[in-house]
Amino acid sequence: MANSATARLGSAQHTSGAGELRERIGTFIRTRVIPAETVLDAGGGDATGALTELRGAARAAGLWALPLPADLGGGGLAFPEYAALAETEGASDHGPAALGSAPLLDVTMLRRHGSTRVREEYLKGLVAGEIRSCYAMTEPGAPGTAPLLTATRAEARPDGNWSVSGRKWFTSGAAGADLVTVMARTGGTARDRDGLALFVVPTGSPGFRVVRELPVLGAAGQYEIELDRVVVPADHLLGAEGYALAIAGERLALGRTLRCLRWLGQAERAFDLMCERAATRNGARGPLADHQLVQQHVFDALLALRTTRPLVHEAVALIAAGRDARTEVGLAKVAAARMLQQVTDSAIQVHGAAGLGPDTALPSLFRGGRAARILDGPDELHITSVAGRVLRGYGRGHGSPTRG
Structure with missing residues (x-):
């Protein structure tokens, strides 16, 4: 934690302002998040209520979404500035979700590579915590370390949209997500580098379903999902086709x-x-x-x-x-x-x-x-x-x- 012996012996020296912010985050994690871990770990309605309460408290304390873009409602900290705080925030697995920094990867990815519609429709909601997102790359027959073996397929439809079919697993937070970014093959065969693409898929789309939860050594939060001819709008392709890797x-x-x-x-x-x-x-x-x-x-x-x-x-x-x-x-x-x-x-x-x-x-x-x-x-x-x-x-x- 922020007041531990190891924190005092840390390798970096930070400004007094950063140190004060780190102390505030440490106090919040220690006094608010850690006492709620048992409820949060269990999942279900009680966990949802506890997380909602923590998020409200983080906003009130001025600790909400610190590394997310200021123009979207975040704190606007640059990555090196946030890195000085991330150890303290991450002392609890639930810290990033409670303090609103959990969507940093998705917000960064959608902001850099999403279409105008994707950016306008989803980014502010993600930063505000009003919608949630997840990322699906690993498949039962194709590990995430071998994306060229991706078997999920995306086929172009006559209307310009895409039809995506396949199965992914160990997708963090899929059960409560509103969006999932899915890696799929649009062309070629296994081991072809140029036939992969990423699609932003609203989880409310017909054909999307959560198959089952996959506890990791007994811990909840990972899921297997299936997409059965899910129609994805053309402008929900991230970047250019073939740019997924x-x-x-x-x-x-x-x-x-x-x-x-x-x-x-x-x-x-x-x-x-x-x-x-x-x-x-x-x-x-x-x-x-x-x-x-x-x-x-x-x-x-x-x-x-x-x-x-x-x-x-x-x-x-x-x-x-x-x-x-x-x-x-x-x-x-x-x-x-x-x-x-x-x-x-x-x-x-x-x-x-x-x-x-x-x-x-x-x-x-x-x-x-x-x-x-x-x-x-x-x-x-x-x-x-x-x-x-x-x-x-x-x-x-x-x-x-x-x-x-």
């Missing part, structure tokens, strides 16, 4: 970096819980904090946090500058996912049996850490992609990539 690449770079920032915040939360437990718990041989093996857990967790943060913020800086950040994002994503799992595992170990039960957030944080190693591409994908890029650079005589 470029748009998806932009989205993934930003999305993976945002996840890393939020994983840092969650790891700090687990670190705080571990240190508080060690400092206040007495075992048969005295305070846990005096045990060398407990101190080893604390040291290793702090080292993981402190060495991961600069990797993540290096990716932030490159994305903000519009530079190629593929290597840095890949490094940050693997490091942050591993770090979150390591820190939460150590926190559970120091808590003992109490770390396995419902009285702390550690089971949820650990589940998130394990899922992090698969979300937005498994570790193996990033490892082979980064290593391959590095080795190709040596083959071309470009020198060492270790200096950035």
Whole structure:
């Protein structure tokens, strides 16, 4: 959290204004969002009511939609400015939704690549929290890491619109979404790069349905969806036909970096819980904090946090500058996912049996850490992609990539 030991030891120095805003966000997450997590995790009507109340409180506190465009009703923070706050906001999985920053990826994508109608019809509603959106790329037979295998098809209709059919899964938030962006093949066969497109699909369209929920290690929020000849207006195509991979690449770079920032915040939360437990718990041989093996857990967790943060913020800086950040994002994503799992595992170990039960957030944080190693591409994908890029650079005589 914002007042934790790890936050005080953070690598970046920010202005007093940014520090004050970070403290306000930390207080809101700690006093409003975290106490509501049990209700929010359960889903259903009670969760909807709790989230609505939190969003109203965030607006009243001046914390609503901070990284979203000011002309659309957001706070207008640039990405580097928001990155300094995202760790604190992301200490709870529900933080981005409660504070209105969750649609950042969709708003950015639709603003850059949407038609005039798409921008005018949906953007202000997304920023205001009046409508919700989601993104569907992964398919039961075609993982998100292999988009060229996309089997969902979009066929041009005589009236100029599109007919989209296919099935997607692990689509976050699909059950409550008003819009879903769908990757579909408009031409060619599997492994053709030029035959893919992205479509903005209103979920109220005939032929769209949520097939089932797909709990991730017991946690709700992921869904399988089906599109059966869903008619999509011609102007709901994002960018040009065949441009899907470029748009998806932009989205993934930003999305993976945002996840890393939020994983840092969650790891700090687990670190705080571990240190508080060690400092206040007495075992048969005295305070846990005096045990060398407990101190080893604390040291290793702090080292993981402190060495991961600069990797993540290096990716932030490159994305903000519009530079190629593929290597840095890949490094940050693997490091942050591993770090979150390591820190939460150590926190559970120091808590003992109490770390396995419902009285702390550690089971949820650990589940998130394990899922992090698969979300937005498994570790193996990033490892082979980064290593391959590095080795190709040596083959071309470009020198060492270790200096950035």
